[in-house]
Amino acid sequence: MREYWNSFASLLGVLAFCQSLLQLIFPPQLRFLCLKFFNRIFHLFSSYCYFDITEIDGVNTNELYNAVQLYLSSFVSINGSRLSLTRALNSSAITFGLSNNDCIVDTFSGVTVLWEHVVIQRQSQTFSWRPLPEEKRGFTLRIKKKNKSLILDSYLDYIMERSNEIRRKNQDRLLYTNSRGGSLDSRGHPWESVPFKHPSTFDTLAMHPQKKQEIMDDLEDFANGQSFYQKTGRAWKRGYLLYGPPGTGKSSMIAAMANYLSYDIYDLELTEVHNNSELRTLLMKTSSKSIIVIEDIDCSVNLTNRKKNNKRNYCDPEVRCGSGSACGGEDGGNSITLSGLLNFTDGLWSCCGSERIFVFTTNHIEKLDPALLRSGRMDMHIYMSYCSYPALKILLKNYLGYEESDLDYHVLKELSDVVDKAEMTPADISEVLIKNRNYKQKAVTELLEAMKTRADRNFKCGSLRDKISDEEEQEKRALETPNEGSEFEEPCKEGENKEKMKS
Numbered sequence: 001m002r003e004y005w006n007s008f009a010s011l012l013g014v015l016a017f018c019q020s021l022l023q024l025i026f027p028p029q030l031r032f033l034c035l036k037f038f039n040r041i042f043h044l045f046s047s048y049c050y051f052d053i054t055e056i057d058g059v060n061t062n063e064l065y066n067a068v069q070l071y072l073s074s075f076v077s078i079n080g081s082r083l084s085l086t087r088a089l090n091s092s093a094i095t096f097g098l099s100n101n102d103c104i105v106d107t108f109s110g111v112t113v114l115w116e117h118v119v120i121q122r123q124s125q126t127f128s129w130r131p132l133p134e135e136k137r138g139f140t141l142r143i144k145k146k147n148k149s150l151i152l153d154s155y156l157d158y159i160m161e162r163s164n165e166i167r168r169k170n171q172d173r174l175l176y177t178n179s180r181g182g183s184l185d186s187r188g189h190p191w192e193s194v195p196f197k198h199p200s201t202f203d204t205l206a207m208h209p210q211k212k213q214e215i216m217d218d219l220e221d222f223a224n225g226q227s228f229y230q231k232t233g234r235a236w237k238r239g240y241l242l243y244g245p246p247g248t249g250k251s252s253m254i255a256a257m258a259n260y261l262s263y264d265i266y267d268l269e270l271t272e273v274h275n276n277s278e279l280r281t282l283l284m285k286t287s288s289k290s291i292i293v294i295e296d297i298d299c300s301v302n303l304t305n306r307k308k309n310n311k312r313n314y315c316d317p318e319v320r321c322g323s324g325s326a327c328g329g330e331d332g333g334n335s336i337t338l339s340g341l342l343n344f345t346d347g348l349w350s351c352c353g354s355e356r357i358f359v360f361t362t363n364h365i366e367k368l369d370p371a372l373l374r375s376g377r378m379d380m381h382i383y384m385s386y387c388s389y390p391a392l393k394i395l396l397k398n399y400l401g402y403e404e405s406d407l408d409y410h411v412l413k414e415l416s417d418v419v420d421k422a423e424m425t426p427a428d429i430s431e432v433l434i435k436n437r438n439y440k441q442k443a444v445t446e447l448l449e450a451m452k453t454r455a456d457r458n459f460k461c462g463s464l465r466d467k468i469s470d471e472e473e474q475e476k477r478a479l480e481t482p483n484e485g486s487e488f489e490e491p492c493k494e495g496e497n498k499e500k501m502k503s
């Protein structure tokens with residue numbers, strides 16, 4: 001044994017001597033070339049090949065890196081010996097991941113592959129507008145050379161698909177916002193996200209059950225319609241316009257849609273977008289299976305006068321966006337236009353992803369440019385109305401646990417008679433019910449009172465409105481009917497009088 005150690009030590013000594021001799025004889029460049037050459041030779045005769053999947057590809061985040069991380073986390077939790085655990089801010093799920101420089105083996109179609117998570121410290125950064133993360137992270141995939149084609153053809157696609165599934169199932173869905181303006185984060189994303197936890201569902205949404213069912217069916221058809229969209233040559237996207245008075249459930253409907261389909265939401269704040277190309281960048285950075293929302297589209301920016309916009313009359317404030325911050329710049333390109341928005345929803349760029357839903361909301365549909373409303377642009381126009389009797393029954397069930405049979409016939413009759421006349425929004429009614437939710441009888445009585453008061457007020461206002469419009473009409477007619485010798489004579493009559501005087 002001692003002899004063995006002696007010979008091992010002398011071998012090490014010889015190696016160290018050779019190395020220092022090499023360092024003395026060969027300059028560093030030559031040594032580097034030699035190393036590269038030996039590496040090549042090694043890889044030539046090795047039966048393996050390697051693929052690097054870095055976290056950041058140039059300046060953009062590499063989607064494949066995130067997908068691999070999520071995919072590996074689905075089974076690393078069981079097999080791995082050393083794991084890194086992460087929990088995003090406000091998230092309810094804990095994600096398992098490989099620790100730095102750890103390896104894991106996976107099998108796909110009978111082929112075994114090895115994944116290594118490589119993390120190296122980034123060298124001190126030179127100045128950059130967008131600072132990069134401090135660590136350089138990536139995965140290295142090692143596979144047998146003979147299996148290369150199989151892996152590249154289907155394994156990576158499989159990982160992408162699985163990771164999307166896992167994310168939808170395990171992780172909270174996300175609510176994205178572009179409130180940071182046009183700036184990108186260190187991973188090249190213009191969107192900021194938080195876990196989406198809105199509890200609204202189609203069960204809790206108070207609206208006519210038939211209308212609700214129609215919307216749910218439409219969403220279902222859309223989500224299962226990949227082959228239909230492919231066959232008909234249409235982009236796999238759908239547009240909904242929700243309109244109606246404030247408090248009728250437009251935002252709640254969007255949340256219910258997202259919860260129903262398990263989609264992420266991109267809440268696009270148009271006033272934070274400075275120009276059309278920024279709008280396009282935002283669109284390109286949205287993922288599939290998502291709902292892109294523009295709330296209060298009539299208020300966000302001035303999106304009328306498409307013709308004027310096309311003339312590039314940048315000096316006209318009507319043509320440029322309505323946001324104070326974005327307008328008034330001197331660069332001439334600091335605006336988003338209606339054409340830009342239309343391109344966003346159904347131009348060529350809108351197809352850069354798939355399975356996406358656009359939802360616009362407004363309180364004033366009459367203020368929207370007809371171009372936004374033309375058929376094919378927003379596939380479904382959904383009117384969110386004041387609370388109707390069927391919707392009221394849903395609210396009574398949600399807030400008080402009352403079925404129709406739990407209420408007295410006369411009370412029900414009174415409620416059904418007054419609800420349409422009261423013109424109360426589901427938000428108004430919810431308010432009354434929440435306040436008295438521990439005293440159910442009182443809640444119903446108070447609601448009935450509130451509805452009657454509203455109905456009375458509406459009736460009086462209606463009569464007053466009718467009276468005022470009658471008076472206005474009469475006044476208008478009186479002004480239009482010229483009195484004899486009046487100074488409001490029509491020009492043609494004036495001409496006739498002159499002719500008469502001449503003759």
Ligand SMILES: Nc1ncnc2c1ncn2[C@@H]1O[C@H](COP(=O)(O)OP(=O)(O)OP(=O)(O)O)[C@@H](O)[C@H]1O
Nearest residue numbers: 204205206245246247248249250251252426427430
């Ligand atoms: N149809 C509805 N079903 C159940 N709850 C509703 C409904 N409409 C409104 N509400 C309740 O009223 C609140 C406000 O509703 P929501 O924000 O969805 O209205 P909105 O139509 O988006 O209003 P705005 O036009 O002001 O944005 C919600 O928190 C919800 O609880």
Ligand SMILES: [Mg+2]
Nearest residue numbers: 250251252295
């Ligand atoms: Mg809203």
